[in-house]
Amino acid sequence: MRASAAAHARWAKVSDRVAETAPARRASLDRFERQVDPDGVLAPEERARRAASARKAYFHALALKSAKARRRGPRSATNQSPTW
Template sequence: MALTPEQRSLRASIAANVQWSKTADRTAHTAPAREAFLSRFEREVDPEGVLPPQERAKRAESARKAYFQRLAFASSVARSKRRSTEAA
């Protein structure tokens, strides 16, 4: 049986809620993913690993902020486009 996109989304949401209902420590459960995500920025700003740890962390924090600002900007542009097409 082929599922619609809405049905697949609902099935995934159910599975996620079942998983979280069985997870005692959410922070510990998601720690490996958070660490992998944040280390991406350290590799981005210091691919050779030559910077002192404090400088690498400072630059990685700036790279992380820029990443989220780019996402916010893209979201803002998309909302503006959507509003302009709805008004037309």
């Protein structure tokens, strides 16, 4: 609860959310570029194309995992405890 309140208070003071989150977006894109071209030998256009595909594959896999979890239904008191 405390962390959530602090996060909301922080974002209430930010005037340009796009600029504020730009470093995180860049880091995310860089991660996929390093994944598809760890040695940095591809042309920038090819690296960007492959990174975009790797990013799509990652988010599709997350969506599939989420769909499977929803299909299993809500946890009951007898089911396993949360993993966080």
